[in-house]
Amino acid sequence: MAIITLNNRATNRSDTASAGQVFTATSATAADFQAGGGGKVLQLVNGLTTTTVTHVSDGGQVNTGLTATITPTASNSKIMVFISQSNKVERGAVQLAYSLRLFRGSTEVEKWSEVCAEDVENADRFYGSNHCYNFLDTPNSTSQLVYKTTGQIGSSGGGRTVRFQDSSAPSTMTLMEIGA
Numbered sequence: 001m002a003i004i005t006l007n008n009r010a011t012n013r014s015d016t017a018s019a020g021q022v023f024t025a026t027s028a029t030a031a032d033f034q035a036g037g038g039g040k041v042l043q044l045v046n047g048l049t050t051t052t053v054t055h056v057s058d059g060g061q062v063n064t065g066l067t068a069t070i071t072p073t074a075s076n077s078k079i080m081v082f083i084s085q086s087n088k089v090e091r092g093a094v095q096l097a098y099s100l101r102l103f104r105g106s107t108e109v110e111k112w113s114e115v116c117a118e119d120v121e122n123a124d125r126f127y128g129s130n131h132c133y134n135f136l137d138t139p140n141s142t143s144q145l146v147y148k149t150t151g152q153i154g155s156s157g158g159g160r161t162v163r164f165q166d167s168s169a170p171s172t173m174t175l176m177e178i179g180a
Contacts, residue, residue: 038178038179038180039178039179040178040179041176041177041178041179042072042073042074042077042177042178042179043070043073043176043177044174044175044176044177045068045069045070045174045175046068046172046173046174046175047066047067047068047069047147047172047173047174047175048170048171048172048173049064049065049066049067049165049170049171050165050168050169050170050171051065051165051168052163052164052165052166052167052168053065053151053163053164053165054161054162054163055151055152055153055161055162055163055164056153056160056161060152061101061150061151061152062150062151062152062164063148063149063150064085064100064148064149064150064151064164064165064171065164065165065171066083066085066148066149066164066171066172066173067146067147067148067149067173068146068147068173068174068175069144069145069146069147070144070145070147070175070177071142071143071144071145072139072141072142072145072177073142073177074142074179074180075140075141075142076140076180077177077178077179077180078136078137078138078177078178078180079136079137079138079139079145079147079175079176079177079178080134080135080136080137080175080176080178081102081133081134081135081136081137081147081173081174081175082132082133082134082172082173082174082175082176083100083102083132083133083134083135083149083171083172083173084130084131084132084170084171084172084173085100085130085131085132085133085149085164085171086129086130086164086165086166086169086170086171087129087130087131087151087162087163087164087165087166088129088162088163088166088167088169089129089160089161089162089163090160090161090162090163097113097114097153097154098113098114098151098152098153098154098162099111099112099113099114099151099152099154100112100114100131100133100149100150100151101149101150101151101152102133102135102147102148102149103147103148103149103150104137104139104145104146104147105145105146109135109137110133110135112131112133113154114131130169147173147175149171149173151164
C-alpha cells in the first residue's frame, strides 16, 4: 500500500487515491476538517417535568409545566424545538379536542390540535398518550429565551379533562441552537 503525504493545506484537492493508496496531510489542522457554512448545532438545552397538571373543559389555556430556556449566541441563529408531551385525557362524551401551544416568552409561535375520538372498548373513556412535536423558530435575538407549552380543551361539557404528565409521566423539551 502506498502512502502519499500532502505537505500543504489544500483541502479542496481533486486527487483521488488509487486502490491501496492512502492520502495523509501532515500540516492540516482541525479547522481544515470542519464543515463550512451554517447548520452547525451551537448548543443544546433540555427541559423536563414530571409534575401532573390537570385541566378541565373551561375553555381557557393552562400552563403544562414544560419549559426550557436558551440564550442564542448569534442573532441570526435558529432554534429547533423538539417536544415530547405526555398526557391522559378523560372524555365524558364521544370525543375531546384540545390544542397544545408553544410560546416563546409571551408570544405564541405555534399551535397543534389533537382530537381523541371515542374508544368503544374503553368504557371509562381514558386515553393516555405521548405526542411529539417540532418547530423551527427564528427569534432574531441574543437575549435569554424561555419556551413553554400550554394546553387548551376545545370541546366543552361532558366532563372532559386533560392531565399533562399524569402519574409523573415525563414530558421533555429540547432546544437546539442552529448556526446560520
